[in-house]
Amino acid sequence: MYDFSGKVAFVTGAAQGIGKETAVLLAKGGAKVAAVDLKEDAVAGTVEAINLAGGEAIGIGADVSNMDQVTAAVERTVNELGGIHILVNNAGIIRDNLLFKMTEDDWDAVMSVHLRGAFNTCKQATKYMTEQKYGKIVNLSSRSSLGNRGQANYSAAKAGIIGFTSTLALELGKFNINVNAVAPGYIETPMTDSTAARVGVDKEDFKKAAAANTPLGRVGQPIDIANVIAFFASDDSSFVTGQTLHVNGGR
Numbered sequence: 001m002y003d004f005s006g007k008v009a010f011v012t013g014a015a016q017g018i019g020k021e022t023a024v025l026l027a028k029g030g031a032k033v034a035a036v037d038l039k040e041d042a043v044a045g046t047v048e049a050i051n052l053a054g055g056e057a058i059g060i061g062a063d064v065s066n067m068d069q070v071t072a073a074v075e076r077t078v079n080e081l082g083g084i085h086i087l088v089n090n091a092g093i094i095r096d097n098l099l100f101k102m103t104e105d106d107w108d109a110v111m112s113v114h115l116r117g118a119f120n121t122c123k124q125a126t127k128y129m130t131e132q133k134y135g136k137i138v139n140l141s142s143r144s145s146l147g148n149r150g151q152a153n154y155s156a157a158k159a160g161i162i163g164f165t166s167t168l169a170l171e172l173g174k175f176n177i178n179v180n181a182v183a184p185g186y187i188e189t190p191m192t193d194s195t196a197a198r199v200g201v202d203k204e205d206f207k208k209a210a211a212a213n214t215p216l217g218r219v220g221q222p223i224d225i226a227n228v229i230a231f232f233a234s235d236d237s238s239f240v241t242g243q244t245l246h247v248n249g250g251r
């Protein structure tokens, strides 16, 4: 377990899946956590889990693709929790379809949440991080950044996250801000359940097929990703920046 005492973490998409697991893990390490998702109600369970574990958290409703809402969310975090030291850009959506069926709205929605969302939160959080000369930014990319049938929008956005990450690392290193990305493979969350439903495959069969194609013989769990995010958020990785770590069981 890493020691995050005295640190404040801002985790987006924290209502469920990887974001919830990450918020709880960082809090268990002593961070105060702003759990952010589209609706404040949706993060009540995350805040409760953190409180039950003896941690401190606030829930914030904000759409990461909206700069005004992100600005207000970051300001609220700083005012109520006393700063912002760790930013985890985890909020995400999928709008999968083959190119000929993909709509302009499908394209724009995915770009807005993943790329504009990460841009917005980084713009706001780094105002504080550069002043305090300390920050850890962890962005969620994906194995799909290498290409995945039916995911032209998502794949492009997640490849964009890698370029965004390495560029921010170059710009922000002199402020002692580390910027890294985690690229998960198949992780069992509501997102992968919805993919199974969309392609009309039972979710257990979908999981089995993914596990069979994975050298480690299983699909990932949210904690597998949260553990790596925690490493990048910790001072144990203080000489690591601009990197994307694939966490996919060797697939």
Ligand code: NAP
Residues within 6 Å of the ligand: 012, 013, 014, 015, 016, 017, 018, 019, 036, 037, 038, 062, 063, 064, 065, 089, 090, 091, 092, 093, 113, 117, 140, 141, 142, 143, 183, 184, 185, 186, 187, 188, 189, 190, 191, 192
């Ligand atoms: P998830 O279960 O779908 O959770 C994502 C959360 O983000 C949801 O609570 C969602 O709210 C929220 N969200 C969506 N749009 C938002 C917005 N505009 N502003 C704020 N919050 C928003 O997803 P997950 O599987 O945990 O994935 C987390 C991250 O890892 C994503 O970036 C995803 O692309 C990436 N990833 C996941 C996998 C995987 O296999 N699961 C693999 C590679 C990468 P709603 O439910 O209301 O939309």
